[in-house]
Amino acid sequence: MHRLPPQLYSVSIATLPSDFLAREELAHLATEPAREAQTVPMPDGVDSRVTAALGAQGVTVLYEHQAEAWEAASRGEHVMLTTGTASGKTLGFNLPVLNAIARDAKTRALYLYPTKALAQDQARSLSALGVHGVRPAIYDGDTPSGERRQVRTWANAILSNPDMLHIGVLPHHDRWGDMLANLRYVVVDEAHVYRGVFGSHVANVLRRLRRLAAVYGSEPQFLLASATIANPGELARELTGLEATVVSGDTAPRAERTIVLWNPPVIDAELNFRANALGEGARLLAELVERGLRTLCFAKSRKAAELIHRFALERLGREYADRLSPYRAGYTTVQRRDIEQRLAAGELLGVSATDALELGIDIGLLDCVVSVGFPGTVSSLRQQWGRAGRQGHGLAVLVASDDALDQYFMREPEALLGRRVEAAISDHANPRVLDGHVLAAAFEAPLDDADRQTLGDAALERAATLPELRRSAAGFTWTGRDYPAGRISLRSASADSVLVVESDSGSVLGITERERAYSTVHAGAVYLHLGEPYLVRELDLVAATAVVEPFSGDWYTQAKKDTTTAIEEAVATEVRPGVELSFGRVSVTEHVVAYQRRSTRDGAVLETVALDLPAATFETEAVWFVPQPALLDGLDRMPKLLASLHAAEHALIALLPLFAMCDRWDIGGLSTNVHFQTKAPTVFVYDGHPGGVGIAERGFAVFADWVADAVRLLAGCPCESGCPSCVQSPKCGNLNDMLDKGGALELLRRLSR
Numbered sequence: 001m002h003r004l005p006p007q008l009y010s011v012s013i014a015t016l017p018s019d020f021l022a023r024e025e026l027a028h029l030a031t032e033p034a035r036e037a038q039t040v041p042m043p044d045g046v047d048s049r050v051t052a053a054l055g056a057q058g059v060t061v062l063y064e065h066q067a068e069a070w071e072a073a074s075r076g077e078h079v080m081l082t083t084g085t086a087s088g089k090t091l092g093f094n095l096p097v098l099n100a101i102a103r104d105a106k107t108r109a110l111y112l113y114p115t116k117a118l119a120q121d122q123a124r125s126l127s128a129l130g131v132h133g134v135r136p137a138i139y140d141g142d143t144p145s146g147e148r149r150q151v152r153t154w155a156n157a158i159l160s161n162p163d164m165l166h167i168g169v170l171p172h173h174d175r176w177g178d179m180l181a182n183l184r185y186v187v188v189d190e191a192h193v194y195r196g197v198f199g200s201h202v203a204n205v206l207r208r209l210r211r212l213a214a215v216y217g218s219e220p221q222f223l224l225a226s227a228t229i230a231n232p233g234e235l236a237r238e239l240t241g242l243e244a245t246v247v248s249g250d251t252a253p254r255a256e257r258t259i260v261l262w263n264p265p266v267i268d269a270e271l272n273f274r275a276n277a278l279g280e281g282a283r284l285l286a287e288l289v290e291r292g293l294r295t296l297c298f299a300k301s302r303k304a305a306e307l308i309h310r311f312a313l314e315r316l317g318r319e320y321a322d323r324l325s326p327y328r329a330g331y332t333t334v335q336r337r338d339i340e341q342r343l344a345a346g347e348l349l350g351v352s353a354t355d356a357l358e359l360g361i362d363i364g365l366l367d368c369v370v371s372v373g374f375p376g377t378v379s380s381l382r383q384q385w386g387r388a389g390r391q392g393h394g395l396a397v398l399v400a401s402d403d404a405l406d407q408y409f410m411r412e413p414e415a416l417l418g419r420r421v422e423a424a425i426s427d428h429a430n431p432r433v434l435d436g437h438v439l440a441a442a443f444e445a446p447l448d449d450a451d452r453q454t455l456g457d458a459a460l461e462r463a464a465t466l467p468e469l470r471r472s473a474a475g476f477t478w479t480g481r482d483y484p485a486g487r488i489s490l491r492s493a494s495a496d497s498v499l500v501v502e503s504d505s506g507s508v509l510g511i512t513e514r515e516r517a518y519s520t521v522h523a524g525a526v527y528l529h530l531g532e533p534y535l536v537r538e539l540d541l542v543a544a545t546a547v548v549e550p551f552s553g554d555w556y557t558q559a560k561k562d563t564t565t566a567i568e569e570a571v572a573t574e575v576r577p578g579v580e581l582s583f584g585r586v587s588v589t590e591h592v593v594a595y596q597r598r599s600t601r602d603g604a605v606l607e608t609v610a611l612d613l614p615a616a617t618f619e620t621e622a623v624w625f626v627p628q629p630a631l632l633d634g635l636d637r638m639p640k641l642l643a644s645l646h647a648a649e650h651a652l653i654a655l656l657p658l659f660a661m662c663d664r665w666d667i668g669g670l671s672t673n674v675h676f677q678t679k680a681p682t683v684f685v686y687d688g689h690p691g692g693v694g695i696a697e698r699g700f701a702v703f704a705d706w707v708a709d710a711v712r713l714l715a716g717c718p719c720e721s722g723c724p725s726c727v728q729s730p731k732c733g734n735l736n737d738m739l740d741k742g743g744a745l746e747l748l749r750r751l752s753r
């Protein structure tokens, strides 16, 4: 262990870089300069009661971007606010809301948060502000039924979540008539979370809200806030169906920040195997805490966060027991407040936690942030790092895992630090998502042509095809007996879903589309939920339920499946030098035939178990390319041809999350030496969710950059012939058989010329 000499210890971050620089683990060091705040006086139009309440909290001026949001809202525009962590986005959207309510307490505002903890925090701070006439209240699944009526009639700032809006508010709009009639603002905070399948659903829920508001005579303004993403205007339009003014120039002050990319040491050069990132994270946490620095350590799962906490404590000894704490999503408000206060007082120095979003914790700025493992998007890494910068200087560290993206960033720091953040992609018109909302909307009020305004043209076109709707003079009406919103989970792209149920508690952990269930929750699978492992005891196809139990074994599972892809329609085709590139609809048939149990330690196969499951076919979107013969010169003989295509497919899949915010688990792929339709070697990369949510389409749009990144990934990986940090994939249906790294690199190089 690299213990630091005691004379270097001090409660200042300023001494850190010099000794960190000497470490072999340091892959890259950079500095981001400090930035001065740009403020403007409180605008004249702000009600004096709001100004007074803010003044009492020490807020007397606004950052320029807050004022910009205020002005846009005052002009009646919808606003998308996308500035950094701790830049005062909350005040940016609260100001117009508070002002409107202070002037007229009948005005209603609806705040939507993706988690209950975040809604609670916002309710608390709105109450604490104590603006005249503002009556905040939470309305979610935990609100006791006896209090719901009171919230509906009394509260004018209602804090809820999209699921509750979808199932608890819109279908019962008659009870919400007063709220809908007076609805002036809808705040959508953490909007970047609404992407992929979830985002596609939420976009429909918000359109249904707009439609019902119009029925009751209101036309609310949308105020959205998001982490920095590549496409804020597009996200606002996709989510609401409305054009929003984007406010993105961050004018909040920022401390100077030292950025460190940290690669655990190689312990097996041949396998390109590195020391465990958790151990490294714990070591850094311990060293920073020992110097008296307030440090937040992010891990990708609760178990990982707990382990980091435990390892750090083991290093530091029991006398540090009061100075370190893990932080969990399940904590009560009281426990969260306690951690906040102890951190603020400097009693607590090291906190290990999972995702920033789960925090729902108001901890302000810290000295150091250590992210253990790339959190999946540059945008969320930036959010985590944004907390580093107390007292004029911050230290932000990424500790790499052996995942392909992590290792790519260690070798190509500019690919991480110089990169624009990703785009948040969703597709509300995906029929697999849309149909359920069309039914739900028809239940809420008959659908007619006027609804094109809010629900969109696609909704009306689908309405004509859905057998449960009847066309009448009033429009399309619902003929079923149940209520259709109840059938739709906002987290699944298919009504045909499998529930994942915890055996002891009976609680539903998650929901997965049936098409995906066979490969993720078959009997014997180790299933990951929010990073936590569970062992699947049983997959009951009739009851559509997978029963799981917490798992602490040292193996994981990988499904072996036969996949075929049929092109249904090429929507766009581009002929580029040496390659024909297409985007379109495909149907994918996956047949899970077996799974392997593999050791967590070294990936060794412990057992292969046959499975008897039906094949599943679903339609989705794909990007595919057919390299022309000249591009395959020297690679065109089997098995090299297939192995080169397959490895290229894996490299591309590993890097697609850099362009579209998604997980590699959201993407599938197929390579074939001869496809029955193209009659030639073909590589497909497809959206893993039925119907597709726009991920493949993004791949089509950024193809050249995407391929260039894949070339850099393969060229830079120091392994001999392929490893988990380049061409091997944890989800390969062929169990990483037939992968030719050299051939893939050659092919991708030719493609990128």
Ligand SMILES: [Zn+2]
Pocket (backbone or CB within 6 Å): 272, 717, 718, 719, 720, 722, 723, 724, 725, 726, 727
């Ligand atoms: Zn490699």
Ligand SMILES: [Zn+2]
Pocket (backbone or CB within 6 Å): 646, 650, 729, 731, 732, 733, 734, 735, 736
């Ligand atoms: Zn594969």
